[in-house]
Amino acid sequence: MSVAAPTLGTAAPAPEHLPRLLAEADGSWVSLSEHRRRAGPIPKVKRQPTIPIIDAIARAGLRGKGGGAFPTARKMEVVAAGSGRPIVLANGAEGEPASAKDKLLLTRAPHLVLDGALIAAAAVGAREVVVCVDRHADHALDSMRRALSERMALEPPSVSVRLVGVPSHYVSGEETALVRWLNGGEAKPTTPPKPYESGVGRRPTLVDNVETLAHVAQIVRWGPAWFRSFGTSAEPGSTLLTVSGAVARPGVYEVPVGASLGRVLERAGAADGDLSAVLVGGYFGSWLTADQASSAHLSCSGLARHGGGLGCGVVVALPRKACGVVEAARVVSWLAASTAGQCGSCAHGLASLSEAAGAVARGRAPRDADQIEGRGACRLPDGAARFLRSALTTFHHDVDRHLRGAHCPDQRHVLPLPNPVRDGWR
Amino acid sequence: MSLRLRVDPIVCDAHGVCAELFPERVSLDDWGYPIVDSDPIGRDLLDDARRAVAACPVLALRLEEP
Numbered sequence: 001m002s003v004a005a006p007t008l009g010t011a012a013p014a015p016e017h018l019p020r021l022l023a024e025a026d027g028s029w030v031s032l033s034e035h036r037r038r039a040g041p042i043p044k045v046k047r048q049p050t051i052p053i054i055d056a057i058a059r060a061g062l063r064g065k066g067g068g069a070f071p072t073a074r075k076m077e078v079v080a081a082g083s084g085r086p087i088v089l090a091n092g093a094e095g096e097p098a099s100a101k102d103k104l105l106l107t108r109a110p111h112l113v114l115d116g117a118l119i120a121a122a123a124v125g126a127r128e129v130v131v132c133v134d135r136h137a138d139h140a141l142d143s144m145r146r147a148l149s150e151r152m153a154l155e156p157p158s159v160s161v162r163l164v165g166v167p168s169h170y171v172s173g174e175e176t177a178l179v180r181w182l183n184g185g186e187a188k189p190t191t192p193p194k195p196y197e198s199g200v201g202r203r204p205t206l207v208d209n210v211e212t213l214a215h216v217a218q219i220v221r222w223g224p225a226w227f228r229s230f231g232t233s234a235e236p237g238s239t240l241l242t243v244s245g246a247v248a249r250p251g252v253y254e255v256p257v258g259a260s261l262g263r264v265l266e267r268a269g270a271a272d273g274d275l276s277a278v279l280v281g282g283y284f285g286s287w288l289t290a291d292q293a294s295s296a297h298l299s300c301s302g303l304a305r306h307g308g309g310l311g312c313g314v315v316v317a318l319p320r321k322a323c324g325v326v327e328a329a330r331v332v333s334w335l336a337a338s339t340a341g342q343c344g345s346c347a348h349g350l351a352s353l354s355e356a357a358g359a360v361a362r363g364r365a366p367r368d369a370d371q372i373e374g375r376g377a378c379r380l381p382d383g384a385a386r387f388l389r390s391a392l393t394t395f396h397h398d399v400d401r402h403l404r405g406a407h408c409p410d411q412r413h414v415l416p417l418p419n420p421v422r423d424g425w426r
Numbered sequence: 427m428s429l430r431l432r433v434d435p436i437v438c439d440a441h442g443v444c445a446e447l448f449p450e451r452v453s454l455d456d457w458g459y460p461i462v463d464s465d466p467i468g469r470d471l472l473d474d475a476r477r478a479v480a481a482c483p484v485l486a487l488r489l490e491e492p
Binding site: 342345375377 | 434435457
């Protein structure tokens with residue numbers, strides 16, 4: 001059952017196949033009228049929370065696509081029930097270096113994201129939406145700006161919608177960092193209260209990733225049963241992946257949750273026998289050997305057995321020619337440089353972790369990363385420790401080679417590391 | 427009502443007073459920052475915990491309900 005009755009006679013039928021989200025992101029500019037023809041109308045925002053919307057999201061079983069995989073409806077319920085007028089943040093900061101799916105959606109399907117944000121506002125009873133985009137993501141910003149002005153002219157929303165360019169630091173897209181920045185502070189994570197309790201202007205704040213919001217729009221349009229026609233029963237629907245590394249066709253793919261990683265790599269053009277390992281979930285994620293990857297399933301439960309999760313949908317294929325130890329040391333050093341420098345266990349712990357990773361690359365035995373996990377305001381130290389541990393396990397052959405003092409076959413670097421951000425934190 | 431010790435990692439400045447006053451539940455990492463045991467504080471240790479909380483020069487240490 002769909003929440004919004006399809007009232008437009010010329011509306012396109014519910015898409016039966018994948019892609020769903022990416023169907024709108026097919027390259028050319030999708031005008032608001034074209035978007036409306038494909039996506040149908042959206043429910044009106046009311047003064048009070050709209051429980052049927054939250055119910056539909058709950059029945060769809062949608063989980064957040066920013067990395068946390070938290071059930072979206074549960075967050076909406078808490079925000080709707082909080083004290084004070086809620087506010088909605090559409091999080092398109094996408095600080096994960098190997099991820100491009102949010103920028104793609106913002107650039108190619110901005111109206112779908114806006115629909116989702118407005119529906120989320122209706123769901124929780126918010127009168128204000130803030131779309132947060134990396135201030136250096138020019139295409140995403142331009143496109144969202146254009147979509148917003150089209151909307152203001154043709155379909156002026158009854159709630160306030162504004163677009164902001166947020167600082168580009170790795171941790172600035174973390175939800176508490178966004179809230180702190182919008183409150184006039186630095187874009188650095190904070191300790192509780194959490195945004196859903198007390199966020200922007202101390203109001204209950206719903207922070208949802210932009211892909212999550214795009215799914216919200218489609219679920220409300222086509223119904224929970226339609227959403228569930230792909231994916232697994234515990235983790236329904238489709239999800240966006242950013243696939244890169246040793247593949248002939250890198251890019252953003254939309255697959256059912258639970259899809260075979262081996263098939264995804266095949267589709268992206270990974271050459272047989274050319275991979276040494278695959279990173280899933282980004283720099284908070286974990287490494288799978290080529291064998292593990294060929295049989296793994298892209299869901300939180302499927303990846304949990306490999307010690308990781310789907311995260312924000314990053315998949316990087318490491319070619320045999322690259323060295324896992326060198327790649328890990330590069331990433332951990334970059335993560336250490338990305339600390340906000342607020343928590344001692346992170347500022348000192350990641351520096352020491354980075355030193356340990358570098359030492360392995362120079363042929364010294366690895367040390368375990370204790371004293372780091374579970375102690376920071378955000379999950380950066382935990383993510384870095386997990387990343388290194390997973391790398392040292394997966395690349396034990398590379399570790400052995402380094403310990404023997406043998407040379408790496410090739411020093412080609414694969415994992416993308418942006419230049420350290422010179423921006424301020426405001 | 428059981429209380430637990432919690433440190434605010436952003437506020438903490440590694441003065442180390444907590445570990446000195448309440449070594450039963452607080453140790454220091456390699457860099458002098460506290461590693462706090464989050465088990466509930468029993469009646470016998472509550473006074474020590476309160477003393478450590480009161481002595482933190484930056485008010486980073488707290489006793490909280492779980």
